[in-house]
Amino acid sequence: MSSPDRVIVDMPEVSFQLPSDAGLAQPVARGKKPVPKVVASYRYGQFAPGKSRLVIDLGRPAVVLATHAIPATGGYELIIEMREADQAAFAAAVKRASQEAIARDILADAPRGPAKPRDGSAALPVIVIDPGHGGIDVGAQASSSVQEKDIVFDFARTLRTQLEKTGRYKVVMTRSGDVFVPLAQRVKIARDVSADLFISIHADILSDPQGVSGATFYTVSDKASDREAARLAEKENLADSVAGLEGSDDAGDVSDILFDLTRRETRAWSHTFAKTLVNYWGEAGPVNKNPHRSAGFRVLKAPDVPSVLLELGYLSNARDTAALIRPEWRGKAAEATTRAVDSFFTNRAGSAATGKADNK
Ligand SMILES: [Zn+2]
Numbered sequence: 001m002s003s004p005d006r007v008i009v010d011m012p013e014v015s016f017q018l019p020s021d022a023g024l025a026q027p028v029a030r031g032k033k034p035v036p037k038v039v040a041s042y043r044y045g046q047f048a049p050g051k052s053r054l055v056i057d058l059g060r061p062a063v064v065l066a067t068h069a070i071p072a073t074g075g076y077e078l079i080i081e082m083r084e085a086d087q088a089a090f091a092a093a094v095k096r097a098s099q100e101a102i103a104r105d106i107l108a109d110a111p112r113g114p115a116k117p118r119d120g121s122a123a124l125p126v127i128v129i130d131p132g133h134g135g136i137d138v139g140a141q142a143s144s145s146v147q148e149k150d151i152v153f154d155f156a157r158t159l160r161t162q163l164e165k166t167g168r169y170k171v172v173m174t175r176s177g178d179v180f181v182p183l184a185q186r187v188k189i190a191r192d193v194s195a196d197l198f199i200s201i202h203a204d205i206l207s208d209p210q211g212v213s214g215a216t217f218y219t220v221s222d223k224a225s226d227r228e229a230a231r232l233a234e235k236e237n238l239a240d241s242v243a244g245l246e247g248s249d250d251a252g253d254v255s256d257i258l259f260d261l262t263r264r265e266t267r268a269w270s271h272t273f274a275k276t277l278v279n280y281w282g283e284a285g286p287v288n289k290n291p292h293r294s295a296g297f298r299v300l301k302a303p304d305v306p307s308v309l310l311e312l313g314y315l316s317n318a319r320d321t322a323a324l325i326r327p328e329w330r331g332k333a334a335e336a337t338t339r340a341v342d343s344f345f346t347n348r349a350g351s352a353a354t355g356k357a358d359n360k
Pocket of ligand 1: 132133139140203236
């Protein structure tokens with residue numbers, strides 16, 4: 001923030017353990033012309049219920065390079081790396097920071113259904129499992145008795161059981177039986193429960209199989225990663241019209257800076273989770289040779305919920321189909337997914353301390 005120039009660090013409520021004179025401005029020796037330090041002084045304390053704040057008064061303009069919270073005896077050591085900067089660089093940093101702060105406030109104020117307790121420990125992360133298709137929309141079909149909607153529902157139920165068994169998550173399903181749910185409704189369910197993670201479950205089929213097999217993990221992107229991903233997104237996006245609904249792209253092109261900031265962060269986390277899934281699935285079963293791809297899947301478009309679409313395998317591949325209908329395979333695959341979810345939330349909790357997502 002500028003005028004006066006300062007760095008503000010917001011944190012969850014913190015019990016500060018610092019000497020009582022920490023952060024006080026140093027008295028200037030008599031008769032000397034003061035040369036301001038970068039950090040002139042700092043103060044800290046509770047800022048609002050459940051929130052603490054650190055304010056660093058700058059003697060000279062500086063920008064924050066990174067923050068780290070490192071476990072130390074009896075708590076954490078907070079390290080803020082700063083570099084002295086010229087006025088232009090400082091002004092640019094101020095502008096960026098205030099835009100991010102506004103985006104955060106807007107998101108915090110946005111009506112998002114039943115409020116989650118924000119006291120941290122009591123609130124379990126909410127995972128929304130989205131079994132694709134259902135009801136009138138059967139999805140891909142290997143035969144009249146082997147249909148995507150049933151395979152993905154059975155897997156979703158197994159996954160829900162395993163996630164709930166850990167006691168670490170609250171799990172919500174977008175459909176609880178063989179019913180049709182529009183794509184936009186699936187996204188809305190995730191947003192209404194303030195989901196922390198959205199996992200959409202599907203199974204693919206190719207008219208020209210050529211031995212293609214294995215699980216594939218998709219994230220949303222404006223431009224498809226490859227032709228196959230574009231084809232698949234187009235097909236999955238048709239789910240609404242299969243059921244006779246108008247297939248409209250409700251989100252449209254939003255070019256709002258605040259929206260973009262949130263979406264960028266969400267997409268970074270979606271990528272992180274997809275990569276984690278690839279790693280854990282490698283131990284459980286066949287993974288496609290190009291396992292992480294992206295395209296414009298409508299069901300993954302919640303701007304504030306990290307979302308991944310998991311194609312369990314190909315119903316056009318005899319070996320995949322044989323595996324997908326076996327309860328033993330479901331158990332193993334759900335276990336791999338649960339371990340990936342665990343890893344994701346551990347990673348995320350660690351990054352929350354430093355405020356950094358994996359921005360790749
Ligand atoms: Zn599908």
